[in-house]
Amino acid sequence: MLELRLVQGSLLKKVLEAIKDLVNDANFDCSATGFSLQAMDSSHVALVALLLRSEGFEHYRCDRNISMGMNLNNMSKMLRCAGNDDIITIKADDGSDTVTFMFESPTQDKIADFEMKLMDIDSEHLGIPEAEYHAIVRMPSAEFARICKDLASIGDTVVISVTKEGVKFSTRGDIGTANIVCRQNTTVDKPEEATIIEMNEPVSLTFALRYMNSFTKATSLSNTVTISLSSELPVVVEYKIAEMGYIRFYLAPKIEEDDDETKPQA
Amino acid sequence: MLELRLVQGSLLKKVLEAIKDLVNDANFDCSATGFSLQAMDSSHVALVALLLRSEGFEHYRCDRNISMGMNLNNMSKMLRCAGNDDIITIKADDGSDTVTFMFESPTQDKIADFEMKLMDIDSEHLGIPEAEYHAIVRMPSAEFARICKDLASIGDTVVISVTKEGVKFSTRGDIGTANIVCRQNTTVDKPEEATIIEMNEPVSLTFALRYMNSFTKATSLSNTVTISLSSELPVVVEYKIAEMGYIRFYLAPKIEEDDDETKPQA
Amino acid sequence: MLELRLVQGSLLKKVLEAIKDLVNDANFDCSATGFSLQAMDSSHVALVALLLRSEGFEHYRCDRNISMGMNLNNMSKMLRCAGNDDIITIKADDGSDTVTFMFESPTQDKIADFEMKLMDIDSEHLGIPEAEYHAIVRMPSAEFARICKDLASIGDTVVISVTKEGVKFSTRGDIGTANIVCRQNTTVDKPEEATIIEMNEPVSLTFALRYMNSFTKATSLSNTVTISLSSELPVVVEYKIAEMGYIRFYLAPKIEEDDDETKPQA
Numbered sequence: 001m002l003e004l005r006l007v008q009g010s011l012l013k014k015v016l017e018a019i020k021d022l023v024n025d026a027n028f029d030c031s032a033t034g035f036s037l038q039a040m041d042s043s044h045v046a047l048v049a050l051l052l053r054s055e056g057f058e059h060y061r062c063d064r065n066i067s068m069g070m071n072l073n074n075m076s077k078m079l080r081c082a083g084n085d086d087i088i089t090i091k092a093d094d095g096s097d098t099v100t101f102m103f104e105s106p107t108q109d110k111i112a113d114f115e116m117k118l119m120d121i122d123s124e125h126l127g128i129p130e131a132e133y134h135a136i137v138r139m140p141s142a143e144f145a146r147i148c149k150d151l152a153s154i155g156d157t158v159v160i161s162v163t164k165e166g167v168k169f170s171t172r173g174d175i176g177t178a179n180i181v182c183r184q185n186t187t188v189d190k191p192e193e194a195t196i197i198e199m200n201e202p203v204s205l206t207f208a209l210r211y212m213n214s215f216t217k218a219t220s221l222s223n224t225v226t227i228s229l230s231s232e233l234p235v236v237v238e239y240k241i242a243e244m245g246y247i248r249f250y251l252a253p254k255i256e257e258d259d260d261e262t263k264p265q266a
Numbered sequence: 267m268l269e270l271r272l273v274q275g276s277l278l279k280k281v282l283e284a285i286k287d288l289v290n291d292a293n294f295d296c297s298a299t300g301f302s303l304q305a306m307d308s309s310h311v312a313l314v315a316l317l318l319r320s321e322g323f324e325h326y327r328c329d330r331n332i333s334m335g336m337n338l339n340n341m342s343k344m345l346r347c348a349g350n351d352d353i354i355t356i357k358a359d360d361g362s363d364t365v366t367f368m369f370e371s372p373t374q375d376k377i378a379d380f381e382m383k384l385m386d387i388d389s390e391h392l393g394i395p396e397a398e399y400h401a402i403v404r405m406p407s408a409e410f411a412r413i414c415k416d417l418a419s420i421g422d423t424v425v426i427s428v429t430k431e432g433v434k435f436s437t438r439g440d441i442g443t444a445n446i447v448c449r450q451n452t453t454v455d456k457p458e459e460a461t462i463i464e465m466n467e468p469v470s471l472t473f474a475l476r477y478m479n480s481f482t483k484a485t486s487l488s489n490t491v492t493i494s495l496s497s498e499l500p501v502v503v504e505y506k507i508a509e510m511g512y513i514r515f516y517l518a519p520k521i522e523e524d525d526d527e528t529k530p531q532a
Numbered sequence: 533m534l535e536l537r538l539v540q541g542s543l544l545k546k547v548l549e550a551i552k553d554l555v556n557d558a559n560f561d562c563s564a565t566g567f568s569l570q571a572m573d574s575s576h577v578a579l580v581a582l583l584l585r586s587e588g589f590e591h592y593r594c595d596r597n598i599s600m601g602m603n604l605n606n607m608s609k610m611l612r613c614a615g616n617d618d619i620i621t622i623k624a625d626d627g628s629d630t631v632t633f634m635f636e637s638p639t640q641d642k643i644a645d646f647e648m649k650l651m652d653i654d655s656e657h658l659g660i661p662e663a664e665y666h667a668i669v670r671m672p673s674a675e676f677a678r679i680c681k682d683l684a685s686i687g688d689t690v691v692i693s694v695t696k697e698g699v700k701f702s703t704r705g706d707i708g709t710a711n712i713v714c715r716q717n718t719t720v721d722k723p724e725e726a727t728i729i730e731m732n733e734p735v736s737l738t739f740a741l742r743y744m745n746s747f748t749k750a751t752s753l754s755n756t757v758t759i760s761l762s763s764e765l766p767v768v769v770e771y772k773i774a775e776m777g778y779i780r781f782y783l784a785p786k787i788e789e790d791d792d793e794t795k796p797q798a
Contacts, residue, residue, distance in 0.1 A: 074442070109451045114442060150644075343686065344708065373717075382707060383707075
C-alpha cells in the first residue's frame with residue numbers, strides 16, 4: 001500500500017505544470033527513499049529527473065517499491081482541481097490499477113478524491129553518474145526564464161558562454177543578433193538574487209531554445225536555477241524543490257557545423 | 267413612459283453577463299412591481315428567471331405594464347460601455363420601438379445614451395409554483411463555481427448527492443472519476459462562507475455540467491448560491507441580488523438509464 | 533557616430549508599441565535637435581509624427597544628420613527584451629548598415645546588445661505647417677481610449693462634435709446608436725483629469741474608429757490627450773511625452789455623402 005501526504009500540495013501541482021508539456025506518459029517510482037520520476041521528452045532529446053524525498057512528506061508509507069505509469073496530461077488535469085492551499089495525498093492499493101489523489105482544503109470542509117487509471121509504460125532507468133562540470137552557474141530563475149523567452153523572439157538556438165566575469169547568452173536570427181551578459185554578482189541583499197559562477201575552464205555551448213524555454217516552466221518551483229555545463233556532457237538545468245528534492249533537465253548541446261546552424265530555418 | 271434609474275449600474279452589467287450566453291433573445295417585463303425576465307435557454311433545456319424589484323431602483327416609473335423584447339448579446343454590448351461606477355437609467359417612450367440606456371459617470375462629467383431597437387418575441391410566461399424541496403444547500407458561490415469548473419475537466423455530468431453531513435459532487439469521464447464533498451459548516455467567521463444544508467430526505471440527482479457552468483456566470487452577483495433539489499422537480503440554482511431580487515436557474519435532472527449516460531461522448 | 537542614452541528606456545518601448553501596428557517600416561531621423569520619425573500608415577491614410585528632443589536623453593551624440601530605416605515590428609521585438617527599468621542606448625557607427633540597442637539593468641548586472649539590420653526606405657518628409665484649429669479638446673487619455681473602444685463595439689465611424697459645453701462622440705451601427713458627451717470640467721483635483729475645451733467655432737467631423745483606436749495605443753505615454761479639430765484639416769491626436777517631445781497622429785475626416793456612410797458595411 002502507498003500513501004503519501006504532502007502538506008504543501010501546490011508543489012506537486014507546480015511539478016506537473018513543469019513537466020507535462022515535455023513528457024506525455026511516464027512512470028513515477030516510489031520507494032522508501034522518495035517519490036521520483038525519470039523520463040525522456042516525447043522527441044527523445046531531453047531528459048527530466050524528479051525527486052521528492054520521503055522526508056518532505058508529512059506522512060510517507062510505501063510498503064514495497066512500485067512504479068506507477070501515468071499520463072501526465074490527465075494527472076495535471078486532476079491536480080489542477082486541487083486548491084493552492086490544499087493538502088494532497090497520493091494513494092494506491094497493492095495490485096490496483098488505479099491511483100487516487102485526495103485533496104483536503106485547509107479548513108477540512110472540502111475533501112475531493114480523484115481516481116485515475118494507471119498505464120503500463122516501458123521505460124529503462126538511466127544511471128546518471130555524478131560528473132565534473134567545466135562551469136556551474138547559479139542565477140535567479142526568473143532572470144534565466146526571461147532571457148530564454150527574449151532570445152526565442154530573435155533566434156532558435158542559444159550559445160551559453162561562461163567566463164570568470166559572467167555568463168553570456170547569444171542568439172542570431174533573421175532580424176539580427178542578441179547578446180545578453182549576466183555578471184557574477186554575490187553582493188546582493190537577498191541570496192536568491194545572486195549570480196554565482198564556479199568555473200574550472202571557459203566553456204561555450206549551443207542549445208535549442210525550444211527546450212530551454214520548456215525547462216523554465218519549473219521557474220515557480222525555485223527562486224534560483226543552477227546550470228551545469230561541460231563540453232562533453234549534456235547541460236543540467238536544475239531547480240531545487242525546497243527541503244524535498246529537485247527537478248533536473250538534461251539536454252545535449254548542438255554541434256555547430258557551420259554558421260547556418262544557428263540561423264532559423266526558412 | 268418607462269424610466270428606471272439604478273444607482274448601482276454594475277448590477278445590470280453583471281446580470282447581462284450572467285445570462286447572455288444562455289439566452290439569445292428575451293422579453294424584459296416591466297410592471298409596478300419590478301423589472302423581470304423569464305426565458306428558456308436557446309436549446310429549451312434550462313429556464314432563467316430574473317427579478318429586480320422596483321424598490322431597488324432610485325427612481326422607478328412604469329406607467330403601464332410593458333414587455334420589451336431584446337437581443338441580450340446586443341444589450342450586453344451596450345452595457346459593457348457603462349463604467350462599473352456608472353448610474354444606469356433604462357428609458358422607453360410609450361409606443362416606441364426602441365429602448366435607451368443612459369450611463370452617467372459618478373462625477374456627472376460623462377453622460378452616454380445608447381439606443382437599441384426592440385424586437386417582437388413570442389414567449390409564454392410559465393407559472394412556477396412554490397415547491398417543497400428534498401434538500402436545500404446554501405454554500406459560497408465561488409466554491410460552487412470552482413467545483414463545476416473542476417468537474418467539467420473530468421466529465422460531462424455531475425451527480426449531486428445530499429446527506430445530513432454534506433453535499434457530494436461526483437463525475438466520471440475517460441480519464442477517471444472525481445468526488446468532491448463539502449461538509450455542512452456553520453461555524454465560520456463570515457456568514458457568506460458557511461455551507462448550510464437543510465434536508466428533509468436524502469437526494470441524489472444528475473445534471474449536465476455544461477448548464478451548471480453556465481449558471482455560475484452569475485457568481486459575481488452574490489457571495490452565496492442556494493441549490494434546491496427534489497427528485498420530482500428541476501433543480502433551482504439561485505443567486506440573490508442584494509436588496510433587489512434574484513436570478514434563478516432551473517434545470518431538469520438527467521435520467522440515468524445506464525452507465526454510458528455519464529461518460530463523455532466520443 | 534550615433535549614441536543616444538535614454539535613462540527611462542520604457543518610453544522607447546511604449547513609443548514602439550504605440551506605432552508598430554500602424555506603420556511597418558519607417559526612417560528614424562537623428563539630428564542635433566533630436567530623434568524623430570514621420571511616417572504614413574501602411575494604407576496611406578494616417579500620418580504619425582514622433583519627436584524625442586535631444587535634451588531628454590542623458591547622453592546624446594549625433595555627429596551628423598542620419599536617417600535610419602527600420603522595420604518597426606522587428607525593432608519592437610528587440611525593445612520588448614528590455615526590462616521596464618532598463619536604460620536603453622541606441623548606437624550606430626558611421627556608414628554602418630546596422631543599429632545596436634543596448635539595455636542595461638538598473639543594477640548593471642545584466643547588459644544586453646541587440647543588433648538589427650537597417651533598411652533603405654524611400655520617404656519624403658512632409659512639412660506640416662502650424663495651423664489654426666476650430667476647436668482643441670484636452671482630456672484624460674484613458675477616457676478617450678475607453679470611448680473609442682466602446683463606440684467601436686457599436687459602429688465603424690465616430691462623429692466628434694465640439695460645442696462650448698463639451699465634446700460629443702457619436703456612432704451608429706446595426707444594433708443601434710450611441711452618444712457620449714464629456715463636459716468641460718476644469719475644477720478637478722488633479723490637472724490631468726480635466727477636460728478643457730478651447731473653441732473658436734463649433735465643429736463636427738467624422739472619423740474611422742479603426743484609426744482612432746490604433747492611435748490610443750499611445751495612451752500609456754501620457755495621462756492626457758489633445759485633439760485638435762478643424763473642418764479643413766486632418767485631426768491631430770497628440771500625446772505629450774514628458775520633458776522629451778510628443779507623438780502626434782493625423783487623420784483626414786470622412787466626407788459623409790449620405791446616411792449610409794456611417795453604417796457598417798455588410
